[in-house]
Amino acid sequence: xxxxxxxxxxxxxxxxxxxxxxxxxxxxxxxxxxxxxxxxxxxxxxxxxxxxxxxxxxxxxxxxxxxxxxxxxxxxxxxxxxxxxxxxxxxxxxxxxxxxxxxxxxxxxxxxxxxxxxxxxxxxxxxxxxxxxxxxxxxxxxxxxxxxxxxxxxxxxxxxxxxxxxxxxxxxxxxxxxxxxxxxxxxxxxxxxxxxxxxxxxxxxxxxxxxxxxxxxxxxxxxxxxxxxxxxxxxxxxxxxxxxxxxxxxxxxxxxxxxxxxxxxxxxxxxxxxxxxxxxxxxxxxxxxxxxxxxxxxxxxxxxxxxxxxxxxxxxxxxxxxxxxxxxxxxxxxxxxxxxxxxxxxxxxxxxxxxxxxxxxxxxxxxxxxxxxxxxxxxxxxxxxxxxxxxxxxxxxxxxxxxxxxxxxxxxxxxxxxxxxxxxxxxxxxxxxxxxxx
Numbered sequence: 001x002x003x004x005x006x007x008x009x010x011x012x013x014x015x016x017x018x019x020x021x022x023x024x025x026x027x028x029x030x031x032x033x034x035x036x037x038x039x040x041x042x043x044x045x046x047x048x049x050x051x052x053x054x055x056x057x058x059x060x061x062x063x064x065x066x067x068x069x070x071x072x073x074x075x076x077x078x079x080x081x082x083x084x085x086x087x088x089x090x091x092x093x094x095x096x097x098x099x100x101x102x103x104x105x106x107x108x109x110x111x112x113x114x115x116x117x118x119x120x121x122x123x124x125x126x127x128x129x130x131x132x133x134x135x136x137x138x139x140x141x142x143x144x145x146x147x148x149x150x151x152x153x154x155x156x157x158x159x160x161x162x163x164x165x166x167x168x169x170x171x172x173x174x175x176x177x178x179x180x181x182x183x184x185x186x187x188x189x190x191x192x193x194x195x196x197x198x199x200x201x202x203x204x205x206x207x208x209x210x211x212x213x214x215x216x217x218x219x220x221x222x223x224x225x226x227x228x229x230x231x232x233x234x235x236x237x238x239x240x241x242x243x244x245x246x247x248x249x250x251x252x253x254x255x256x257x258x259x260x261x262x263x264x265x266x267x268x269x270x271x272x273x274x275x276x277x278x279x280x281x282x283x284x285x286x287x288x289x290x291x292x293x294x295x296x297x298x299x300x301x302x303x304x305x306x307x308x309x310x311x312x313x314x315x316x317x318x319x320x321x322x323x324x325x326x327x328x329x330x331x332x333x334x335x336x337x338x339x340x341x342x343x344x345x346x347x348x349x350x351x352x353x354x355x356x357x358x359x360x361x362x363x364x365x366x367x368x369x370x371x372x373x374x375x376x377x378x379x380x381x382x383x384x385x386x387x388x389x390x391x392x393x394x395x396x397x398x399x400x401x402x403x404x405x406x407x408x409x410x411x412x413x414x415x416x417x418x419x420x421x422x423x424x425x426x427x428x429x430x431x432x433x434x435x436x437x438x
Contacts, residue, residue, distance in 0.1 A: 013184040020176045024169055035161055044109040047153050054082045055146055059118065059137065061143065062088065084145035092143040094136055098123045106133065106153055126150070140187045169187045186210030189216050198227055199437070201295050201330055233339040246280050271417035293332040295378035300365060303333065304358055307340045316348040322358040326366055329436060331416055339420075340367065342405040347371035351429050360438065364418075368423035368433045381422040385410050409434075 007016050058078050065071040071088065077087045106126045110133075114122060121138040128134065133153060135146040186209040193206040208218035253273055260266050301324050311318050347354045351371025359366045377386060383389050387407050409432075410420040418436040427432040 011184075013180055014150065016180050016184070017177065020180070020307050021173065024173065028165055028169060031165060032162065033383060041109075045113055046104070049117070051084075051148055051152055052114050054078070054084060055114075055135065055137070055144075056117040058082070058084075058086055059120070059139065059144065060204070062139065083149065083152070087145045088139075088142055088143065090142040094121060094123055094138045094143060098151070099127075099187035104197070106150075109153070118431065126153075129249045130372075141404060151432070183211055185213075186214045188216070189220060190214065194221055195219075195417065197221075199295070237239040247277075250277055256289055262406065280399045282397075293334055295332050298331050298333045298336075300327045300329055300356070303337055304340070307337060307344055308356060310341060311344045311348055311354075314348075316354065317352075318342075318344065318348065318356060318357045320358070323361050324358055327360055327365060327438070329365065329438065331436070332412070336411045336416065339409040340369075340434070342409045343369045343420075343434070346405060347430070347432070350374060353425075353427060355425075363438055365436045366438075368431055370431045371429040372425070372427035373429040375418065375424060375428065375430045384422070385420075406432075 009018060035347070036271055058074065061074040062071050065074060075086050075088065078084055085269060107124075110126070114124070114135075118137060123136045125134040129150075133150055133151055135148060137144045146291075189209070190204065193203040196203050196403045206218075208222070209213040210218075250273060253269075257266055257269050257273065257303075304320065304324075308318055308320050344354070344356065347369050347372075350373030353372045355370045356371070357368040359368075384406050387404060389407075406420075413420045413434050413436065416436055420432065420434050423431040423433065
């Protein structure tokens with residue numbers, strides 16, 4: 001059996017509306033039941049008893065009439081005084097089967113009340129005519145046919161009560177929906193602002209709205225956003241100074257080495273200085289991030305084609321499968337291109353065959369880069385995302401750089417609200433999968 005929560009609405013608006021509707025429906029059901037059992041049954045029974053008494057009086061008068069003239073006079077008096085149309089069919093018999101089954105409150109009431117006043121076999125029909133009820137009573141020498149206006153057996157207050165109750169409930173429900181939407185709207189805007197900020201998209205016109213708790217959460221979000229932006233700004237400014245301070249002595253060292261006689265020691269120093277420059281640039285690129293780039297609407301198919309074309313121009317053999325069918329995402333285009341290029345370069349560096357697969361569903365776009373290289377052992381697949389971590393302990397830049405490529409790639413993907421994971425490809429090598437929310 002499926003749990004109850006599977007049938008409940010998932011959104012706050014639906015659940016709040018359910019909280020309003022369930023008591024309203026229960027109140028209506030209880031009120032209708034009490035009204036029906038007390039009002040409808042009591043009033044309907046009294047109306048039916050009144051009709052049964054009138055018909056019983058006519059039957060007694062017919063049975064005690066001494067002539068046909070007296071009987072006809074009594075029938076005329078019943079039509080005039082009792083507001084019922086009566087006819088007597090001398091020698092007639094009731095049909096073997098009743099015209100209709102019992103259906104509806106009028107039928108149930110007549111079936112219970114008429115036997116209390118009328119001691120003869122009878123049949124009634126309340127369905128053939130919407131304005132009248134037909135009653136046939138088998139007497140000793142014939143059948144008495146009685147036509148009664150339906151209003152004598154029916155109280156319109158029941159339907160009036162139900163209509164008023166349902167109408168009022170619908171009005172109250174419309175008012176509740178209006179106010180619930182106004183309360184849920186600020187929460188949706190807050191969720192959208194937080195999601196956009198998580199993807200690196202700035203929300204300029206967001207301001208706290210709604211109930212006190214929602215405003216408090218919105219103010220906390222704005223304060224958190226300011227702190228994060230301030231921290232990023234401080235880090236960027238600090239690293240700009242670090243970049244200047246480090247590059248200046250490195251430049252002097254390069255000039256001094258260039259002016260020195262060419263020896264084996266000088267050659268080694270040149271290589272060390274080049275490594276230091278490469279490591280400094282890699283560290284600065286990782287720490288600085290891509291905060292200065294503004295997100296723009298980007299054709300993801302075109303971006304993937306650019307990455308593949310760049311790899312092919314460098315002599316790589318790479319296949320591409322799938323398409324996003326013209327999907328456009330708001331991303332930091334250069335940063336995402338750099339991350340995908342890092343992943344593609346890693347695959348080309350370690351494998352002979354590389355495939356880039358693209359796909360999407362309603363929520364996520366997926367870019368998978370596979371190779372047939374040696375791969376990465378599963379226990380180390382999370383460690384390689386750490387800054388400066390390398391499986392090759394020799395630190396040879398020709399075999400893997402300085403250990404920041406995967407770190408920067410995951411950082412970029414996560415700044416767009418997605419994630420980057422590693423797995424095993426179909427060829428036995430490495431599979432790097434970047435997932436971006438749509």
